[in-house]
Amino acid sequence: MALLDKYHPGDFFDEMFAAEGEVRPHYATLHERFQQLDREEFEQRRQAVDAAFLRQGITFTVYSDEQGTERIFPFDLVPRIIPNAEWTKIEAGLVQRLRALNLFLKDIYFDQRIIKEKVVPVEDIISAKHYRPEMRHVEVPRDIYIHICGSDMVRDREGTYFVLEDNGRCPSGVSYLLENRVAMKRAFPNLFGSVGVRPVAHYTQDLLTVLQYIAPPNGRNSPTVVLLTPGIYNSAYFEHSFLARQMGIQIVEGQDLVVRDKKVYMRTTKGLEQVDTIYRRLDDDFLDPLVFRKDSILGVPGLVEAYRAGNVSLANAIGTGVADDKVIYKYVPDMIRFYLSEEPILANVPTYLASNPKECEYIVTHLDKLVVKSANESGGYGMLVGPASTHSQRADFKAKILENPRNFIAQPTLNLSRHPSYCDGKFEGRHVDLRPYILYGEKISIIPGGLTRVALRKGSLVVNSSQGGGSKDTWVLYGDS
Amino acid sequence: MLSRVADSLYWMSRYAERAENIARILDVNLQLMLDLPKLGPAEQKTLWEPVLRSTGDHVDFFEYHKEASSDNVIEFLTLNPKNPNSILNCLTASRENARHVREQISLEMWEEINRIYLWIKSQTLKKIVRQGPYEFFSQVKNASHLFQGITDGTMTHGEDWDFIQVGKYLERADMTTRILDANDEIFVSKPAVTQTAGTLHWSAILRSCSSHDSYRKFYVAQVEPDKVVEFLILNEFFPRSIRFCAQSLNDALRRISGCKEEHFTNLAEKLAGRLVSELNYSALEDIKTVGMHTYMDDLQIKLNGIGEAIFQAYLFSPPLPLPESEPKPEPAPGKAQGQSQKQGKATAAA
Structure with missing residues (x-):
């Protein structure tokens, strides 16, 4: 019996099957090839891939474990496929969105037209945890705030794409996308040619180009770009070191940098060397103990001063988190209309704000049907999935919401699309999302596809790696089948 | 090059070399004992004490053990997690330093040091005894030689x-x-x-x-x-x-x-x-x-x-004074004065 014979798509939008036994055209070649594999062959390839990840140390650190155990990020060998026409629309929608978000950031840190014209209420901006008044009237290089964006997208029961959130601070995961592709090419080398998959490997080159593009003019030949990491114990350290290696730039910790006369230098064996662009993988809060959190030992004293003087560029800019706030998210379609005079290409998920008394009333009386999120958490923390919650969890959230309404939003529970995934020796449908990575430099570019995350626990809707999620390689086709 | 990077490369290399040396000393002493007539506790002690002095561990060792015997010296110097000079800890420290500078060293170097780390994490004393300590020590020595060879052959x-x-x-x-x-x-x-x-x-x-x-x-x-x-x-x-x-x-x-x-x-x-x-x-x-x-x-x-x-x-790099106009931040992070990583050895001259 072939591998996918007994697969049931169930009552969901299944990425591979339109109905039981009916394969979508863009999956036809893949399906045919998978059907020729037997279980043992498939299992062998899976084990070889896992062993390679471990050998290469492509791992993340489990915080709760005292031994500092490193785990591999579970990787599912069945790739997710997106036909070209579908991708073209996603791409246009994400570009539109990022342009609007960027104009929004420029606006609220300068003229605040969007507030004056009452499109976004001033309270919602000022109360956003990551709004940085320190950035008012500070020019950023080339007026770009979000250089690297990782938006999360999902599909509903009908297969419509929605943007779930825009990660405009320090989105992570792109290294897994790149390593997943390498692993798939090793495991199934012959598939790529016959299916026609667009490459992704140029991402790090594009990223470096962006980082060089935004460097302040310094009169020297080529700008010095570094990656600032919180350090080896950060769960994304593998990614930081991976990106630095791929770009051929230095990876630095706060202690390696020093500010003199509003210029940033790194301490080298040959003395101090000036730095032009910092790709920082550190939240605003930790960047500079003189301006933000005083207890931060990860940052660089004086960095913000140097940044405001225009002597060093940061990617992403300081203060982008306000656009990342889940309350502000609700207004993104309005921003697109306001700044671009266009209709949004990609839809938002309907969002209720607890800070609005009417909507709050609706939220607390429909907790069993909604997904409640805190406005500024990430990683799947601080979240209530209504239909899967217990009575006491709902009571707990109700109290929290009423206590601090600004901090909560709610959305209808989406019936997320599923994808065949290999679980415990057989193929079953598991919920997936998609995180494309968008770069904003001289122009906006997106590497084809993104990171497909999969909730490997049966029935789970949470795809985060900290909550039992895994990932898949994502293929954007040259054609449509 | 960043000072911190130089520091990590230096210690990565020192710890790998140290693991190899400890493996060799233990191996030789075990083999030497095979050539001698059956030894009582006193003779065992005279043969193992110089080994402990060589690795600089004689003081620490006798805090845990009364007598030096083949079994407890080997345990102490191979897999003991509390002894900073055990082969386990040397290889872990070497790999940890390599992880710090992973983007600076070649992929081949990283994979080799990571491989030997995963290997030693999977070892137990029982396994070492069963396969014969010789096999264990030669794995450690070979890994160090391989690592040094890969370093010379793949790194600028x-x-x-x-x-x-x-x-x-x-x-x-x-x-x-x-x-x-x-x-x-x-x-x-x-x-x-x-x-x-x-x-x-x-x-x-x-x-x-x-x-x-x-x-x-x-x-x-x-x-x-x-x-x-x-x-x-x-x-x-x-x-x-x-x-x-x-x-x-x-x-x-x-x-x-x-x-x-x-x-x-x-x-x-x-x-x-x-x-x-x-x-x-x-x-x-x-x-x-x-x-x-x-x-x-x-x-x-x-x-x-x-x-x-x-x-x-x-x-x-000594911390530089901060600009006076700024409010004083928390004490600067970073390393204390003196060599940054503990040598982990009692200096004989001290």
């Missing part, structure tokens, strides 16, 4: 590679002095030491430094204590003699700064150059005149001095 021989050489040769020279110092009593002829037992011991010391065959080739003679000392300290071409290590260390330091021979630009170069000259113009008689123990102590003080000077010259 620039400043970063030179810091790896500095770490390697400093650690190696240090270990050779310790091995000689720990065994100094057997170089003093005692009537009780029979010729056969003496030869066994001296041969064991040579093998601890991987130098038995080279010695034979060089002297074409019996193993004699004087020649062993001369070979391990003063031989110009043997890669584990102290003179060779000092010379290589000095060369690497000069490549880093670009300073030519007979000159110096920092204390590390001055001390290393001086040590090389001293060894170049020494003979066995000079060592015998001062006495082995004193001579070795003196060498160790000099090697430690070079290590400290390297740290001050390249690896450590």
Whole structure:
């Protein structure tokens, strides 16, 4: 019996099957090839891939474990496929969105037209945890705030794409996308040619180009770009070191940098060397103990001063988190209309704000049907999935919401699309999302596809790696089948 | 190159070399015991104590154990998680430093150090005993040789590679002095030491430094204590003699700064150059005149001095004063003054 014979798509939008036994055209070649594999062959390839990840140390650190155990990020060998026409629309929608978000950031840190014209209420901006008044009237290089964006997208029961959130601070995961592709090419080398998959490997080159593009003019030949990491114990350290290696730039910790006369230098064996662009993988809060959190030992004293003087560029800019706030998210379609005079290409998920008394009333009386999120958490923390919650969890959230309404939003529970995934020796449908990575430099570019995350626990809707999620390689086709 | 990166490369290299040396010393001592008549606890103790002194662990060890026996010394120096000098901890520290500078070293180097780390994490004492300790030690030694070979073959021989050489040769020279110092009593002829037992011991010391065959080739003679000392300290071409290590260390330091021979630009170069000259113009008689123990102590003080000077010259950046107009932040993070990572050894001279 072939591998996918007994697969049931169930009552969901299944990425591979339109109905039981009916394969979508863009999956036809893949399906045919998978059907020729037997279980043992498939299992062998899976084990070889896992062993390679471990050998290469492509791992993340489990915080709760005292031994500092490193785990591999579970990787599912069945790739997710997106036909070209579908991708073209996603791409246009994400570009539109990022342009609007960027104009929004420029606006609220300068003229605040969007507030004056009452499109976004001033309270919602000022109360956003990551709004940085320190950035008012500070020019950023080339007026770009979000250089690297990782938006999360999902599909509903009908297969419509929605943007779930825009990660405009320090989105992570792109290294897994790149390593997943390498692993798939090793495991199934012959598939790529016959299916026609667009490459992704140029991402790090594009990223470096962006980082060089935004460097302040310094009169020297080529700008010095570094990656600032919180350090080896950060769960994304593998990614930081991976990106630095791929770009051929230095990876630095706060202690390696020093500010003199509003210029940033790194301490080298040959003395101090000036730095032009910092790709920082550190939240605003930790960047500079003189301006933000005083207890931060990860940052660089004086960095913000140097940044405001225009002597060093940061990617992403300081203060982008306000656009990342889940309350502000609700207004993104309005921003697109306001700044671009266009209709949004990609839809938002309907969002209720607890800070609005009417909507709050609706939220607390429909907790069993909604997904409640805190406005500024990430990683799947601080979240209530209504239909899967217990009575006491709902009571707990109700109290929290009423206590601090600004901090909560709610959305209808989406019936997320599923994808065949290999679980415990057989193929079953598991919920997936998609995180494309968008770069904003001289122009906006997106590497084809993104990171497909999969909730490997049966029935789970949470795809985060900290909550039992895994990932898949994502293929954007040259054609449509 | 970042000072922090240089620091990590240096310690990555030192710890890998240390793991190899400890494996070799243990291996040789175990084999030596096979050649001797059945030993009681007292004899076992006399054979294992020099080993513990060589690795600098005799004080720590006796805090945990009353007697030194094959079983507990091996446990202490291989997989004991509390002993900073156990092979497990050396390899873990080496790999941790490599992880810090993963983007600086070659992919092949990273995969090898990561492989040996995953391997040693999977070892248990039971496994070591079952497969025979010889197999375990040879895995450790081979991994170190492979790592050093991969380093030479896949990494650009620039400043970063030179810091790896500095770490390697400093650690190696240090270990050779310790091995000689720990065994100094057997170089003093005692009537009780029979010729056969003496030869066994001296041969064991040579093998601890991987130098038995080279010695034979060089002297074409019996193993004699004087020649062993001369070979391990003063031989110009043997890669584990102290003179060779000092010379290589000095060369690497000069490549880093670009300073030519007979000159110096920092204390590390001055001390290393001086040590090389001293060894170049020494003979066995000079060592015998001062006495082995004193001579070795003196060498160790000099090697430690070079290590400290390297740290001050390249690896450590003193915190700069902050601009006065800004509010005073929390105490600056970073390393305390002095060598950044604990050497993990009691200095014999201390």
